[in-house]
């Protein structure tokens with residue numbers, strides 16, 4: 001029989017603690033909520049009220065249930081109030097000495113049979129436990145932010161945690177409606193070990209002006225379907241907490257440079273820019289604690305204003321290529337009202353592309369997204385050609401031919417001969433340096449990258465890549481074109497992986513390393529990222545969809561360009577590719593798909 005928990009204590013009512021109080025009280029458990037001072041207690045109480053009032057306003061909680069919830073919570077200053085609880089969860093700032101002091105005190109105050117739990121994200125639960133005389137009753141219960149919403153709990157057992165304590169806590173998680181994964185005590189556990197390298201990398205991109213905060217966040221939301229971008233997530237986590245987590249992970253987790261906090265973070269913390277909780281972090285909020293972002297001096301001007309930056313008028317567009325991307329891009333431009341000249345290597349290829357565009361547009365008609373008249377008008381705007389000479393009078397060329405530098409360079413040299421002055425020349429390359437392509441022409445200032453995502457008609461994101469030679473007008477034109485296509489164009493520098501792949505693939509590679517180290521299973525790792533961080537797919541699901549060979553190739557390029565040791569492809573990924581297990585397309589990758 002699992003132990004009954006009728007009263008629990010929560011220590012520290014900040015970002016996490018207040019949410020944890022709500023989780024327990026919502027599930028009919030009495031809570032003693034403890035803070036260090038009266039003002040801090042008041043803040044915690046206000047956070048809880050704000051959250052439950054929002055739930056009532058959204059119709060997610062009845063007013064009577066909110067009142068009952070509040071009645072279950074007893075607020076107090078000081079740990080002495082915890083003398084008769086069955087379990088305590090500590091959620092004070094991420095400092096080992098502070099947590100050890102609190103655990104020593106809890107050990108003295110609490111009943112001998114009480115379980116003492118920490119919500120630490122990165123510190124050693126084992127080191128915290130030895131501050132007590134009952135390390136076998138100490139455990140990690142790691143909730144995710146915001147605690148009332150996120151379904152995952154990581155239950156962290158140390159080498160001395162008693163098995164029945166683990167079982168009791170697992171049963172408690174089930175009672176709270178949470179899904180738990182039980183793991184050993186390692187820096188960052190599952191989710192943070194995979195998340196924080198990515199977050200820190202995104203901060204580094206921002207710090208080096210590689211892209212704006214809005215563009216970095218939009219890229220990951222729209223390109224990967226994440227619930228929020230990395231910088232908005234840092235603001236939610238709290239920059240002080242994030243700094244401590246990174247710093248601890250760096251020291252405990254094998255001194256991986258990717259976890260060494262980017263210097264900007266420390267500066268922001270020192271300046272009091274802690275994120276949502278202080279009203280300002282990477283973004284500015286309506287007031288401290290508010291989730292509402294308000295414009296500030298870094299907010300980019302509206303799209304119309306950007307047009308004034310010298311964006312050139314584009315009416316006629318050439319698309320070179322006959323593959324999946326070219327086909328999708330032709331459709332996107334034609335649907336948006338542009339005149340399109342498609343250039344392929346022959347009539348046969350043109351006929352195939354034309355057929356594919358028709359099929360796709362017809363699907364739109366069947367699904368009610370397009371009228372027959374719109375479809376016919378779009379098709380009427382496309383002309384088919386087998387020679388680049390027909391691109392003499394276009395305003396923009398989008399190249400989407402095979403991913404080989406020599407082929408692209410030769411093509412750009414020809415475009416340079418044929419196209420009129422002032423045309424913007426764009427490559428859709430996902431991995432080659434855009435500057436190499438640009439230097440094949442006499443007009444590198446007019447060359448940009450336009451990295452569409454597959455399938456182009458569906459995916460809302462385009463990465464606009466500016467090289468060190470690209471003119472502001474060419475960049476503004478590319479961005480304005482994206483907006484006219486109904487897509488979000490994010491501008492970034494000309495580095496391997498641009499924004500999305502550079503942030504995504506190292507994380508996937510890290511997940512493979514974690515599996516390889518037998519720290520957890522593919523199922524639990526996928527669960528952790530979906531339920532703890534709200535990702536639409538877990539890393540192994542995504543790797544099997546993308547293809548292990550494609551993922552390995554991208555990871556290799558990132559490694560070769562940046563020489564970051566942490567980016568070295570995981571040996572397990574290499575072995576699976578060598579074995580021909582490439583993912584869904586070969587019916588076997590990390591999982592066996594042959595029966596599905």
Ligand SMILES: NC(=O)c1ccc[n+]([C@@H]2O[C@H](COP(=O)([O-])OP(=O)(O)OC[C@H]3O[C@@H](n4cnc5c(N)ncnc54)[C@H](O)[C@@H]3O)[C@@H](O)[C@H]2O)c1
Nearest residue numbers: 012013014015016035036040091092094120121145237241
């Ligand atoms: N922020 C997140 O997204 C997140 C997610 C999961 C876990 N965590 C972990 O949760 C813990 C708390 O982080 P947070 O972000 O909520 O921090 P926070 O800074 O928002 O809140 C900490 C609270 O602890 C209180 N406190 C400090 N000393 C105290 C004491 N001696 N007694 C009682 N209360 C005290 C502070 O007044 C403050 O209200 C950390 O270990 C962190 O790693 C954070």
